[in-house]
Amino acid sequence: MTNGFGDYVRRRREALREADSGYSVRQVAQRIGVEPSFLSKVERGEAAPPSEAKIVALAGELGEDADVLLALAGKVSSDLQQAIRHRPELFAALIREMKDLPDHAVLRLVREVRDGTW
Amino acid sequence: MIELRDDCLHMRFPDVHPEARMSLHFQRTLRIPDDGGHYPLPAGLGPFPLRHVDDFADSVPPLWLEHGGVMLPMYQSEALWVNFDGGYPFAVKIAAGKIDAVTGKPWSNALHRRPQDYVTVPKQPWLDGYCVEKGVIRQFVAMPLGSGYSAEEQLTGKSEVGGLQLIAYPLKRTAYEKWIAERARAIEALPAASMMLSRCRGLDMGLALGGRMRQEIYDDPFQLSDWDQNHAARCFVHIANSQVWRAITGEEPPTTPLTAKEYRSHGIPWFEYYGEGKAVAGVGILDRLKSLAQIGAEKGDAPPLDDETITVDRVVVLREGLEKGQVREGRF
Numbered sequence: 001m002t003n004g005f006g007d008y009v010r011r012r013r014e015a016l017r018e019a020d021s022g023y024s025v026r027q028v029a030q031r032i033g034v035e036p037s038f039l040s041k042v043e044r045g046e047a048a049p050p051s052e053a054k055i056v057a058l059a060g061e062l063g064e065d066a067d068v069l070l071a072l073a074g075k076v077s078s079d080l081q082q083a084i085r086h087r088p089e090l091f092a093a094l095i096r097e098m099k100d101l102p103d104h105a106v107l108r109l110v111r112e113v114r115d116g117t118w
Numbered sequence: 119m120i121e122l123r124d125d126c127l128h129m130r131f132p133d134v135h136p137e138a139r140m141s142l143h144f145q146r147t148l149r150i151p152d153d154g155g156h157y158p159l160p161a162g163l164g165p166f167p168l169r170h171v172d173d174f175a176d177s178v179p180p181l182w183l184e185h186g187g188v189m190l191p192m193y194q195s196e197a198l199w200v201n202f203d204g205g206y207p208f209a210v211k212i213a214a215g216k217i218d219a220v221t222g223k224p225w226s227n228a229l230h231r232r233p234q235d236y237v238t239v240p241k242q243p244w245l246d247g248y249c250v251e252k253g254v255i256r257q258f259v260a261m262p263l264g265s266g267y268s269a270e271e272q273l274t275g276k277s278e279v280g281g282l283q284l285i286a287y288p289l290k291r292t293a294y295e296k297w298i299a300e301r302a303r304a305i306e307a308l309p310a311a312s313m314m315l316s317r318c319r320g321l322d323m324g325l326a327l328g329g330r331m332r333q334e335i336y337d338d339p340f341q342l343s344d345w346d347q348n349h350a351a352r353c354f355v356h357i358a359n360s361q362v363w364r365a366i367t368g369e370e371p372p373t374t375p376l377t378a379k380e381y382r383s384h385g386i387p388w389f390e391y392y393g394e395g396k397a398v399a400g401v402g403i404l405d406r407l408k409s410l411a412q413i414g415a416e417k418g419d420a421p422p423l424d425d426e427t428i429t430v431d432r433v434v435v436l437r438e439g440l441e442k443g444q445v446r447e448g449r450f
Contacts, residue, residue, distance in 0.1 A: 104132035113120040113127065114172055115352045116186030118216070118283065 003045025005072040010043040012062045032057040049073035120351045122188055125165045129208070129351040131288045138288040140204035140239055144168070144190055144355070145446075146372065147246075148381045149197040150257055150329040151425040152411035157331045158388040158433050159246060161448030162201065163376060166190040169367060171356060177366045178356075179321065185281075187354030191363035192260035192323050195410070196375045199246040199258070200282075201446075202239040207289040207297065209338065209345045211236040212245055214258065214325035215270025215279045220249045220335055222273065222403025227285055227350065231342045233401045234335075239286075241336045241393055241438070244446065248327055248407075249335045251400035257328030259410055260357055266417075268324030272407045280324040282355040293344035323357035326410040329425075332390065334397035378428045386448035388430050393438040 017023035029039040032054055041047035049055060055073055059066040070077050084091045098106055121128045131138035145162035168190050171182045182189065192198065200212060209229050211218065216225035221235045229236050237245055247255035248269060261267040263280040271277050289297065360371040376384075408416075411425055436446065 110121050113122050114186040116184050118185045118354050
């Protein structure tokens, strides 16, 4: 079993722990509502990543982007799944069309705050 | 480009540098008394909700659509501060009613150095009000546009604009690379509802000058030519009266602001921030304006404000280079 997710979480948590002892496995596990032994297994790649909600909570704890952590865990957030299911053809075409575009070109598609005349 | 996500404005300039990112939000806070004293910084009590004006095109005034941008709700005499987050240097101009909050001069898009009419991020983590003299600001406090309290009305005699305006410029890539290399060396050297709305007066809010607070506007550590003025993100932030926020958005407005008594009884701390480097001096325009309390007294308005002196009993000192967990927030 590849352990990109667990490794990443452990590295981030340990980096934070250097400055703050509140980032021990036990305390982080408590704050996101899982057993410390489970989080420890996840970090070592001995257990599959937790549920979406727990990954989102973990991302919040570690100051990471939730979508990035979900992707590492092989998941896609449920709001994105819902958006795709709602308009499957449009989004499938859009994602396939955009998958090789450079980041800055993709970012231009994000909804901007419109500036007017003032 | 600017994106609105989770009540936060996110600015990104991937064409300038992949790291050229900054976010900005508006914090609810305690209105400090206008009693002649100089207060430390009150805590943030949570971000104001922010919405695209375009999403409520049927219920906002047509002028708001012309301005574009976003909107937030404020109660009359509620205070606000602006929070900047990000490690990439940005020069940010902030105006209220198109009056520059640092100099008191009329709005222009461009940056000026003498006198400096912008703040620099990340050096400046917050801006709480109008810069009235070196190291002192007068808090941004919402008052209905048209009531004569805002800096805009006092300086222009008109009540046309209101709200907050901002424009941000990233540091040029070359200047950033030089800065980051120098910083790395410096770190190593260290020891470790439209019908209803048309009838509704006071929909638009302007920002008056509240009590005095100790806050420095830091002198730009870069050259003016280091800022990439070919790349800018500009946004108009409309301020809607909280009472009509529901009519515009269908959402509940935030709860009424905390009073000084509640602030104290919840044990919420105050903050002092010490950055390195010089502070800019006031330009002498904003300091001549009248504060909310002064105008209220002259007009004989029923005293809506509780301006009793607050005893500041718990001050948290924060220093430049805020670390994780070092936040200016209060829990209640």
